[in-house]
Amino acid sequence: MAGTRAPEDAYTAAPFVPEGAGLDALREAAAGCRGCPLHRDATRTVFGAGNPHGRFLLVGEQPGDQEDRRGEPFVGPAGKLLDRALDEAGIEPGDTYVTNAVKHFKFEVVPERGKRRIHKSPSLREAAACRPWLEAELRLVDPEVIVALGATAGKALLGSSFRVTEQRGTPLVVPGHEERGPCLVATVHPSAVLRAKDRDAVYGGLVSDLRTAARALR
Ligand code: URA
Numbered sequence: 001m002a003g004t005r006a007p008e009d010a011y012t013a014a015p016f017v018p019e020g021a022g023l024d025a026l027r028e029a030a031a032g033c034r035g036c037p038l039h040r041d042a043t044r045t046v047f048g049a050g051n052p053h054g055r056f057l058l059v060g061e062q063p064g065d066q067e068d069r070r071g072e073p074f075v076g077p078a079g080k081l082l083d084r085a086l087d088e089a090g091i092e093p094g095d096t097y098v099t100n101a102v103k104h105f106k107f108e109v110v111p112e113r114g115k116r117r118i119h120k121s122p123s124l125r126e127a128a129a130c131r132p133w134l135e136a137e138l139r140l141v142d143p144e145v146i147v148a149l150g151a152t153a154g155k156a157l158l159g160s161s162f163r164v165t166e167q168r169g170t171p172l173v174v175p176g177h178e179e180r181g182p183c184l185v186a187t188v189h190p191s192a193v194l195r196a197k198d199r200d201a202v203y204g205g206l207v208s209d210l211r212t213a214a215r216a217l218r
Contacts, residue, residue: 089210
């Protein structure tokens, strides 16, 4: 019915984020998040996972099909590629906490393409709505280095003018975290490597940016 939906700029997870909660309580609360409409079609909230005190906090875009089914970030093909790139860059998986800018899978089903759920990019508003979860994770994990994987993560952390092509691969400051905050290194999303024609070159760029992140440890 017209007029009963919240306007997009009113989307926010803020009322669902419990104050003073630890990561486990946040994960539990996030399971019930209704801060934007993406929860309606997704199977579940996919919250961050990994070392709660990891020196690296990796931020992707949103869970994909397999993550939505399994409830963990980066467990599908992009995650396998990311694991390999982290290993080549000398970043221990045990030293990472991995999450997404948006915690629900956004997709469409195109009847001509069968029953497959096709990834759709989240809007800036949906990412902004989800930001209170990311802020809470950042505060609790308190990493030394944030790695933003792709444009959605970069924009969620640095603002809508962020451009991967221009800002990748150099240590940056996160607005609001200038004082002894973590540094941020942006790079391409692992899915962009999987889609690229010149896969080896794009993969090499990802590994090189991750090496920059590894060198940025305090
Ligand atoms: N792509 C992402 O950005 N995050 C995931 O968790 C999986 C794929």
